[in-house]
Amino acid sequence: MAPDFLRQSLREHLEWWEFKHFSSDREYFAWQRQQFSSEDLKQLALHAERKRTGDCRDEIAFYDLAAHPKICPVLYSQRYEYYEEIGVRTMAHLGQAKDVLDFGCGIGVLTIFYACLFPEKNFIGVDRSSASIAVAQERADKLGLHNLRFECVDVEAEPLSGSYDFVVATHALVQSEQDRGLPSQSWRTFERGRHLSQQLSFEERTGLAVRLDGLCQVLNSSGRMIVCEKTRQLARRVPLQRALANRGLQLAERPALIRYRTVEEVVDDGPFYVLSRGGEATLNWDEEPEQDQGPRFNPDAVSMSAGDVNVPLYENHWPSAQAAWEGLKDRQVIRETTRQAPDGRQVHAERGSSREQHYLYCANTFDQRQLVIVEEARSATIDEYYQEILRGLT
Ligand SMILES: C[S@@+](CC[C@H](N)C(=O)[O-])C[C@H]1O[C@@H](n2cnc3c(N)ncnc32)[C@H](O)[C@@H]1O
Structure with missing residues (x-):
C-alpha cells in the first residue's frame, strides 16, 4: 500500500474517532477549554500526577479516565x-x-x-x-x-x-x-x-x-x-x-x-x-550516542571563529563535546572536580587551557557534556562559570 494512501486513510480514521489535528497550542487549548469543565481539568491533572508518582493502580485509573467519551477525543488529539x-x-x-x-x-x-x-x-x-x-x-x-x-x-x-x-x-x-x-x-x-x-x-x-x-x-x-x-x-x-x-x-x-x-x-x-x-543476526545493536547538532570542531581553527567578544570561540552542549574536548591540543588541566554518588553516578567539571585558549568542560554519567572555549583575555569568565558549577554540585 502506498504511504500516501495509508496516511490519508489514517487521517480519515482519526476523524472518525473525532480527533482533531492542531499545530497551535493557543487553538488547541481554546478547544480544550470549550470541551472540558474546570472539574474535568482538575481530575485530569490529579490523575496525571498520581500516574507519574504512584503505582499501577494509579496508572490504570488514569487510562480509565482518559477513555471517557468526553475526555478521549480532546486528550488523544x-x-x-x-x-x-x-x-x-x-x-x-x-x-x-x-x-x-x-x-x-x-x-x-x-x-x-x-x-x-x-x-x-x-x-x-x-x-x-x-x-x-x-x-x-x-x-x-x-x-x-x-x-x-x-x-x-x-x-x-x-x-x-x-x-x-x-x-x-x-x-x-x-x-x-x-x-x-x-x-x-x-x-x-x-x-x-x-x-x-x-x-x-x-x-x-x-x-x-x-x-x-x-x-x-x-x-x-x-x-x-x-x-x-x-x-x-x-x-x-x-x-x-x-x-x-x-x-x-x-x-x-x-x-x-x-x-x-x-x-x-x-x-x-x-x-x-x-x-x-531466529535466523542469523545481520545488524548490530548500536550503543553509541546519536549524531547530534553540536558544532563541528577543528582544534587548529578555533581562534578563527572569533568575532563577537561576547561569544565564546567554541561552545558545544551535546555529546559530541566529548570528542572536541579529547581533540584539544596540549590540554592542561588547571582545576578539576569529580563528584561521585554512592550509586556510582559521577559528575566532572574541568577548567583548563589548550595552547592560548581556555576551556571549561563538564561531563556526567548520563551523557551530558558541555565544552566552552574562550580566548585568554576572557579566562576570568571561565573561572566564574567553573565556580558556579561547583556551587551547583554541593
Ligand atoms: C501510553 S498507552 C499506549 C497505547 C497505544 N499502544 C498507543 O501506542 O497509542 C500505554 C498502554 O499500555 C497499557 N499497559 C501498561 N502496562 C500494561 C500491562 N501490564 N498489561 C496490559 N496493558 C498494559 C496501559 O493500560 C495503556 O493503555
Whole structure:
C-alpha cells in the first residue's frame, strides 16, 4: 500500500474517532477549554500526577479516565501526529503477518485501523485498562469487524494466551517516563557496564521484564515484533536494547528515529524497532550516542571563529563535546572536580587551557557534556562559570 494512501486513510480514521489535528497550542487549548469543565481539568491533572508518582493502580485509573467519551477525543488529539507516525510505519510491516497482537492497545485507535485495512489477518488488542478496552470493543463493533477482538488483561498479573506471528508494543513496555536508565561507566565514556544486577534493576523498576517476557512467550519462534518506546536517551536506549537482545530478539532492519509534534512541541521518540526471532543476526545493536547538532570542531581553527567578544570561540552542549574536548591540543588541566554518588553516578567539571585558549568542560554519567572555549583575555569568565558549577554540585 502506498504511504500516501495509508496516511490519508489514517487521517480519515482519526476523524472518525473525532480527533482533531492542531499545530497551535493557543487553538488547541481554546478547544480544550470549550470541551472540558474546570472539574474535568482538575481530575485530569490529579490523575496525571498520581500516574507519574504512584503505582499501577494509579496508572490504570488514569487510562480509565482518559477513555471517557468526553475526555478521549480532546486528550488523544494531542497524539494525532504520533498515531500518524506509528500507524503508517507499523502498517508497512504487517504484510506477511497472520495473527497480530497489539499489546497495551489502549482504546484501540491503531488496532482498529490495522484490522480495517487488513481484513484477512486476525488482530487482538490487549490492555489492562477495562474502560479503554470497553471503548475499543464498542468502536470495533460499530464497524462490524470480525477479525478483531479485545481483551482486558494485565500481563503483570496473568499470562497472555494464544500464539502470534506478529506482536506490536508501542509506548507500552517502558512505562516509567521518569526513569533515568543506566548510567555510563564513568564521566569519561558513553559505554555502559555489563553488570547484570543493574540491567535487571532497570527492567524490574520500569516493568519491562515482566511485559517483555509475557510477549516473548506468545510470539512464534519465527515471529516479528515492533517495539517503539520513549527511549531516545542513551541511558534508556541501551538497557531496552539489551533486554530485547537477551531474549533472542534481533534487529530485522535499522532502527528508525521518530519525530512528530504534540501540537506545537517537537517530540523525539523511538527508536522504532522491527525485530525478528531466529535466523542469523545481520545488524548490530548500536550503543553509541546519536549524531547530534553540536558544532563541528577543528582544534587548529578555533581562534578563527572569533568575532563577537561576547561569544565564546567554541561552545558545544551535546555529546559530541566529548570528542572536541579529547581533540584539544596540549590540554592542561588547571582545576578539576569529580563528584561521585554512592550509586556510582559521577559528575566532572574541568577548567583548563589548550595552547592560548581556555576551556571549561563538564561531563556526567548520563551523557551530558558541555565544552566552552574562550580566548585568554576572557579566562576570568571561565573561572566564574567553573565556580558556579561547583556551587551547583554541593
Ligand atoms: C501510553 S498507552 C499506549 C497505547 C497505544 N499502544 C498507543 O501506542 O497509542 C500505554 C498502554 O499500555 C497499557 N499497559 C501498561 N502496562 C500494561 C500491562 N501490564 N498489561 C496490559 N496493558 C498494559 C496501559 O493500560 C495503556 O493503555
